[in-house]
Amino acid sequence: MxxxxxxxxxxxxxRVKREGFLQVKFWPxxxxxxxxxxxxxxTVMLRHRGERKRKQPVEAKDSA
Ligand SMILES: [Zn+2]
Structure with missing residues (x-):
């Protein structure tokens, strides 16, 4: 989307890893x-960071 x-x-x-000065310093x-x-x-630059791996507060309580 x-x-x-x-x-x-x-x-x-x-999403690919940032490479070079432009992608590391300029575009961000x-x-x-x-x-x-x-x-x-x-490689195209888009104002979309991708949200496949969003951090979710998954609480894996084995033995608290
Ligand atoms: Zn294409």
Whole structure:
């Protein structure tokens, strides 16, 4: 949702690790995150951080 490749329009994007000065220092300043298109194999910057792995307060109490 909200994530689509600007080149082919595919939504098969995955978050990739920031690489280089721009992606590490520049883009985060504007709230952009690097994504890689599964079809084009290009890295695109999107204002979407991805919410697959959101931190949930999972309390695993084995023996408190
Ligand atoms: Zn694409």
């Amino acid at each position: 909200g994530v689509a490749c600007p080149k082919c329009g595919s939504d098969h994007l995955r 300043f504007f709230g952009y995150y690097p994504w890689e298109c599964a079809h084009c194999r290009i």
